[in-house]
Amino acid sequence: MVAVIHQSRHFRTVLNYNEQKVKHGVATCLEAGYYPVGPEHLNFHQKLRRFEKLTELNQRAKKNCxxxxxxxxxxxxxSDDRLREIASIYLDKIGFGGQPYLLYKHEDAGHPHVHLVTTNIKADGKGIRMNYLGENKSKPASxxxxxxxxxxxxDKRQKRQVFQVKPVDATRVIYGKSSTKQAINNVLVKVLVNYKYASLAELNAVLxxxxxxxxxxxxxSRVFQHGGLVYRVLxxxxxxxxxxxxxxxFFDKPTLKNLEEKFESNKLAKNDPQSRARLxxxxxxxxLKGDKTLEGLVSSLKNKGIDMVLRWxxxxxxxGVTYVDHYNKIVFNxxxxGKAYSANAIRERCQYMGANEGKKQNGQRAQLAQNGQGTRGQSRENAGSFSVQDGLIGSRSGFAEVLLDTGGTAEVMDWELKRTKKKKKKVRLSL
Incomplete structure (x- = not known):
């Protein structure tokens, strides 16, 4: 069992997401815990009002859903009874026992899963601590x-499927098959809150x-001149x-003015070195592999949960190229x-770092050796069996030996680091 926890400040948006699933026949409300009546006797506003009464007791909480x-x-x-039992025990173990909750069973994915909607504001107005809830309580409870x-x-494979294969739980919008506004809203609810983007172009890369x-x-147009924004289906x-x-x-009011405020706050979150390092x-x-094509790079990154949005x-x-990391839910132009990951650099690395470039570099080294220059580079080249043409796969030496072999450093060094140091001119003073 894999538990995924999200926090929000808009109960209406979260409830509307689940209720729309019920309306379209792909979800069922199984339980209304600590409600006066069962879920079959409650409408949307009655379900919402139960949570709002608690959140009104604590106005300081920024996220209460x-x-x-x-x-x-x-x-x-x-079975439905087993899912009700599991949900109740899980809430008790993570410290949400006695809190009102709604349990929805979703049937729109390849694996069985349920959604729990509750609040961290208790009846006395105090809040339940959410710091490290997933690591300290949710994981042991699971x-x-x-x-x-x-x-x-x-296992790790199942966790990757939940977090990576389906980056957001929203159906791809196809015009004419669903209500346009509602279909767009289902995507915005997930993307606007969960992803980190610092410009309209980066947001569109996800959308x-x-x-x-x-x-x-x-x-x-009047929309552009008055600072407006519209959402369209493609x-x-x-x-x-x-x-x-x-x-x-839309309920969340994702206008250009509100998005620009989010752009500024997301810039700090995007400075996380771990997210950059993963990309x-x-x-x-x-x-480092033998095949260096743009199509191969796109496919390789997609298998790791990273989409490349290319502009021609x-x-x-x-x-132009934009990277969308669905695992960390962050977008980078x-x-x-970095310069080595820009569109121009990617184009050059894909075109000129193949087998032909390896042959060209080897030929240049041989010519320098005949002229009495670069003999040290020639001896290093003959000492190791690894080259750019061979790649890591199919090399006669192991991966660890290649990394530790100083002889092959000149060949596998990153292209940006191949810079000759300029000699300083000596200034001579005449007597």
Whole structure:
């Protein structure tokens, strides 16, 4: 069992997400814990009002809505009564016993899972501490429940499937098959809150994965001149279709002004060195292999939960790249991530770092050796059996030997570091 915990400050948005699933027949409200009546006798406003009465007791809490999903192995067939029992025990073990909650069973994924909606504000107005809740309480509770009910223990592969394969729990929008506004809202609810983006272009890099775009319009349009923003549906070819929906019509008010405030707050979150290191390592590891094509890089990163959004000019030249890391839910423009990861650098590394470049470099070293220069580089080249052409796969020496061999350093060194140091000119003073 894998538990995923999210915090929010908008109960209406979270409830609306689950209730819309029920309306479309892909979810069922199984339980209304600590409500006066069962879920079948409650409407949307009655469910919402129960939480609002508690949140009114504590105005200082910035986030008072707790949204938890419990994910089970696809081989497990759990009855509704068993799911109710598991949800109740789980809430007790993480310190939410006695809190009102709603339990939804979702059937729109390849594995069984339920959603819990509750609040961290208690009846006396005090808040439940959420710091390290996942590590200190949720993780041990999940292990105990697995043993108690004989559930399949969650391994790293299952956790990656929950966190990475489906980056957001929102259906891709296809125009004409669902209500346009509601379909867009289902995606915005997940993307706007969970992802870290610092510009409208970075936000669109995520939204375009779900056939949606935040559009300011043409520079001469009234929407652009008055600082407006609309959301539009895209078809399979990224063409805008249907009627645009104003940002002000959504409950969260994702207008350009509000988004710009979020851009500023996200800039600090994007300075996390670990998030940057994961992206850089994934890209650099690909270029250590023999095959160095743009298509191969896109496919390799996608397997790691990273999408590359490429931008081409009219001549078919790549001029922009944005990386969307669905695991850490963060977006980086290539130039911001580093010069070696910008569009120009990626294009050069994919075109000129293949087998032909390796042959060219070897030929230059041989010519320098014949002229009496670079003999040290030649001896190093003959000493090791690893080259850029061979790559790490298929080399006669092991991976550890290649990394520790100083003889091969000149060949596998990053292209940015191959710079000759300029000699300083000596100034002679005449007597």
């Amino acid at each position: 707790v949204h938890i999903s419990l994910n089970f192995d696809p081989s497990e067939k759990l 292990v105990e429940i697995e043993k108690m009910f004989g559930l399949v223990a969650a 375009r994965q779900y056939n949606i775009a935040a559009d300011r319009g043409d520079e001469k 078809d399979a070819d990224s063409n805008k279709v249907g009627v645009p929906v104003k940002a002000s019509l 850089k390592n994934a890209i650099d590891l690909y270029f 000019n009219e001549q078919g030249v790549l001029y 290539g130039s911001v991530l």
